[in-house]
Structures are given as C-alpha cells and as structure tokens.
Amino acid sequence: MARIFGTDGVRGLANGQLTAELALDLSVSAAHVLADLGEFSGHRPLAVVGRDTRISGQFLEAAVVSGLASAGVDVLLLGVLPTPGVAFLTGSLGADLGVMLSASHNPMPDNGIKFLARGGVKLDDAIEVAIEKRMGEPWQRPTGGAVGRVSVHPTAVDEYAAHLVSTIGHPLDGLTIVLDCAEGAAHAAGPQALRGAGAEVIAIHADPDGLNINDGCGSTHLEPLRAAVLQHGADAGFALDGDSDRCLAVDHEGNVVDGDQILAVLSLSLRDQGRLAKDTVVVTVMSNLGFVQAMKAHQVGVRQTKVGDRYVLEAMRVGGYTLGGEQSGHVIMSEYATTGDGILTALHVMQRMAATGKSLQALAGVVVRLPQVLVNVRDVDKARADEDAVLAAAVAEEEAALDDRGRVLLRPSGTEEMVRVMVEAPTLDEAEAVAGRLADVVKAQLSL
Known part of the structure; x- marks a missing residue:
C-alpha cells in the first residue's frame, strides 16, 4: 500500500x-x-x-x-x-x-x-x-x-502574536510595510503582530472567504505585493503563504527579495548579536551560489543539505544550529520556533532594518545572485542518473569550464520520472547553454 x-x-x-x-x-x-x-x-x-x-x-x-x-x-x-x-x-x-x-x-x-x-x-x-x-x-x-x-x-491569536512580538528587541517604529496575508491563516495574527511591534501595516489579501486562499496572492504571486508597495510608498513588503510557514519580500522599489537574501540578512543580524550558533547557516543545495559566496565573504559558514525543509531541520537539530531555510522563503529560527514562520521572519528582517537604518534593498544587496536556469527533463529513468558514466563525464566537463564562476546540479525528482538540471553561471545566456547541453545528454542517456 x-x-x-x-x-x-x-x-x-x-x-x-x-x-x-x-x-x-x-x-x-x-x-x-x-x-x-x-x-x-x-x-x-x-x-x-x-x-x-x-x-x-x-x-x-x-x-x-x-x-x-x-x-x-x-x-x-x-x-x-x-x-x-x-x-x-x-x-x-x-x-x-x-x-x-x-x-x-x-x-x-x-x-x-x-x-x-x-x-x-x-x-x-x-x-x-x-x-x-x-x-x-x-x-x-x-x-x-x-x-x-x-x-x-x-485567545489563540493573541497569545501567538504576543509571542512573536516578544522575540524582537528593537521597536519597528517608523517603518511602513505591506503584508500580503494570502487570504490565509495569518490574516489576523500577521497584522496584529507587526503592528504590536510598532510598524505601520498595510494588510492586503486579508479578507478570506474560504475559497480565495492563495488565489493570485501570497508568496507564490508577488505581483500584487509589488504594486501595493509602490502605490503606498512603503519601506518594504512581505508575502506569506496559506499557512504562513514561509515568507518572501520585495524592497521599496518592488524588487523581489528571495529566501536566500532573507537568510543572508538574518545571518548577519544574528551573527552581529552573537546569536548565530557556530556562525553557520543551514540551507539546501538549491541555494544560489551568490548566497554561498556572500556568506563566505562575511565569515559565515554554510551547511548545505538535500532539498526539503525536513533535511534543513534535521541538520539544524544534529549540529545545534539556530538558523536555516530554503530559497522558497521557508526560514527556521530555532531559538524561537520549531518550524518555519513567515511572520517571525518578517519581524526579524524589519528589526534589522530598524536597528541599522538601512533599507531592505541595501541589506539584501549583500547577495549578488547568479543567473539560475532550471530544466526539467521528463520521461527519463531517474534511477540511473547517478550512475551513468557518459552523463557524469558531461557534467564534469561543464563544471570544469565554469570553474568557480558557477555550478551544475543534477537532481532526480522525488515524485516523477524526471531529472532536474540546474545551472548557475555569470550570465543567463551561459547558464541556458550549459543547461541545454546537459538536458540533451540526460535525454540521450536516460530515455525510457
């Protein structure tokens, strides 16, 4: 069964x-x-x-x-x-x-x-x-x-919101933010917690009717958030998903701030407070190479796991780390929570903004993301992906050509007969070219 x-x-x-x-x-x-x-x-x-x-x-x-x-x-x-x-x-x-x-x-x-x-x-x-x-x-x-x-x-919402506010030590007075609640579970707790911490909050998609959750809004649809931030002249915007265990952001100009950049902001914040255990952050292999390079430049260690928050959590537990997450915006701050928490994430990013006086754009700019291309090669025998000699040689050749300017990641899908080819390179054209060549090898060698 x-x-x-x-x-x-x-x-x-x-x-x-x-x-x-x-x-x-x-x-x-x-x-x-x-x-x-x-x-x-x-x-x-x-x-x-x-x-x-x-x-x-x-x-x-x-x-x-x-x-x-x-x-x-x-x-x-x-x-x-x-x-x-x-x-x-x-x-x-x-x-x-x-x-x-x-x-x-x-x-x-x-x-x-x-x-x-x-x-x-x-x-x-x-x-x-x-x-x-x-x-x-x-x-x-x-x-x-x-x-x-x-x-x-x-009093569930009140108790939870009060807990969230208690985790920050710097008031958010003077910050105006837009919060996209995704018509979901955080429509009450999210605005309450952020306002309780001192921010001026413009809540959007906070009127759920049982049918509209995640419908063109939230962390999977950032366009409404970008528009609202620009319309209101807000300092930043944060988008939650339906159950608020993840968070993505946009800066004051409407530029997307992804999970890697959010983790970079929080890593440096916690490190400066002496609260980043072992000065190390846990991420998955899908994190952009630009994030890894930025953390290295700031003397923050990076521990990488397989894709999935369960692997991030396990590595954090075993290693005693206090911060981890994924590019998707699933951020775990184990000092305060046992799982990813989008509202908590937004609060602590805003605290960094308030404490430093810097914009989210300036803080997130520590990460210079490399162009990333992902090609899904379907209807192939994914079980042979790790053992095919011709494919391994092709990957090695492309990695040698990229040197430390980029990277290649081939990953069998966990649910479908499909192999994911991910390439990062200095330019989008180069990333697309490498991904295309490797996708052709995958098709030739692993076709069913």
Whole structure:
C-alpha cells in the first residue's frame, strides 16, 4: 500500500483523497499510537487543533476532533491560526499532540493534516508509519466520562502574536510595510503582530472567504505585493503563504527579495548579536551560489543539505544550529520556533532594518545572485542518473569550464520520472547553454 504520509503530513484533494473518514481514522490511530508509547501516561491527554481558511477545513476539523475525543483525548480548538502558531501553542499549553489542517501554498481545493508531537515538533517518521499501520484496527472505545471533552481556546491569536512580538528587541517604529496575508491563516495574527511591534501595516489579501486562499496572492504571486508597495510608498513588503510557514519580500522599489537574501540578512543580524550558533547557516543545495559566496565573504559558514525543509531541520537539530531555510522563503529560527514562520521572519528582517537604518534593498544587496536556469527533463529513468558514466563525464566537463564562476546540479525528482538540471553561471545566456547541453545528454542517456 502506498504511504499516506508524505514529507509534510497527509495532503490531497479535500473530499477526494482526503476524506472525513480518513481524517477521523488517522486521528484515532494517532491517539492509540501515542498512548501506547506512553505519551499520555499519568494524565488525561490533551490535543490542540488549528486550521487555515479553506472551507474544507471545517469538516476536516470536525472529523479530527471526533476521532480524538472518541479515543479519550481532550481537544482545544484554536480556530484559524498559522502552522507555526499551532506549533507554538502545542508547546506553551503543554499539549500532548498538535494538529494543523492546511495544504500550505497549494490551491484551495487541496487540504492536509499535520500532526505535531509534544513541544510542537514534527512527528518522527517511525511514528507516522505506526499510525498508518494501526488504522482501522478493532479497539475498545471509552464511554461515559472517559471520552474526550472539546472546548474553544479563544485567545489563540493573541497569545501567538504576543509571542512573536516578544522575540524582537528593537521597536519597528517608523517603518511602513505591506503584508500580503494570502487570504490565509495569518490574516489576523500577521497584522496584529507587526503592528504590536510598532510598524505601520498595510494588510492586503486579508479578507478570506474560504475559497480565495492563495488565489493570485501570497508568496507564490508577488505581483500584487509589488504594486501595493509602490502605490503606498512603503519601506518594504512581505508575502506569506496559506499557512504562513514561509515568507518572501520585495524592497521599496518592488524588487523581489528571495529566501536566500532573507537568510543572508538574518545571518548577519544574528551573527552581529552573537546569536548565530557556530556562525553557520543551514540551507539546501538549491541555494544560489551568490548566497554561498556572500556568506563566505562575511565569515559565515554554510551547511548545505538535500532539498526539503525536513533535511534543513534535521541538520539544524544534529549540529545545534539556530538558523536555516530554503530559497522558497521557508526560514527556521530555532531559538524561537520549531518550524518555519513567515511572520517571525518578517519581524526579524524589519528589526534589522530598524536597528541599522538601512533599507531592505541595501541589506539584501549583500547577495549578488547568479543567473539560475532550471530544466526539467521528463520521461527519463531517474534511477540511473547517478550512475551513468557518459552523463557524469558531461557534467564534469561543464563544471570544469565554469570553474568557480558557477555550478551544475543534477537532481532526480522525488515524485516523477524526471531529472532536474540546474545551472548557475555569470550570465543567463551561459547558464541556458550549459543547461541545454546537459538536458540533451540526460535525454540521450536516460530515455525510457
């Protein structure tokens, strides 16, 4: 049977692959697995449940709550709240389990279920496997007072926003910013936190109706943010995604500031405060070479991992690092959060602006991005990509020609029969030429 859990929980078309029945069964099984692991021993178990603004989150929330309560777990409903907010309250409220209903930046018809362990951290893969295996098994149902109670936690947004404000030490007075809330989970918490820190906030796409999440807005569609920043003469703009675990930005002239540049700004800020553990930042192999070169020039180490925030988190945990993230704007500041947090990211970038008196454009300018070209070569045998001698020789030849002026990365897709060819070079023409030549070799050598 194909695995139900993916790299970021369970995700799919709501009421298609992701049904109320599946949500209920997963919740019951999760309660049983955690109980058998001793996570509930000695006390009455407690779970917190949050969701984004998708209309399907309402019936999925009802199913999850029904499953947990029927298994004897008390439930606190957090309502609409960002994923990092659910993670924070899982820890601050001493809950045994956190549940977030969201499909992040995916289109509205999709939804997802993410389980968080005590402290607001992602469940271990082994626990997810155990949850899958025990779905649908016979069980002794509690009755009477042993069933779970369900109540609403009405101050969830206020507590989370207050936590975010408490993480910065310099007021944001005098800064005017535009915040694109993506019609998503941060439509209330985002503006509240940034205003609480002293900024003047112009919130856009902050009127969700259950259907418009991520629809032409947020971190995957930066054009409305750029237009709003220019229209209002704002100092900067920040765009969140549907569950607010990532953030991208634009400067006062509307230029895009990507995750690499944001990480550079935060790396130097934390380093100057003596809070960048081991003076090192963790990123994936997809980070632009210009970022790596900029960090080297400023004596900041760079630890690179495979693509995926789970690998960044693992490297941070093992190495004891405090900052990591991806080019997509998924930034993890482990001193304050257990997952990526777009609002937190925006606050700390703004704090750097306020503390230095520099524009976001000037701060982000530390990174000179090399032109990057990505070619997806489809319908090839990706399993042979790492062992084909002709392809390896072609890559080596192109890398030798680029020398330290650029780089080549061939990466098999994790979900499709496809190989991704990524090339960075001093000019776009050179990057496109190298990528085209290598794509032709991939097709010739790996065709199905």
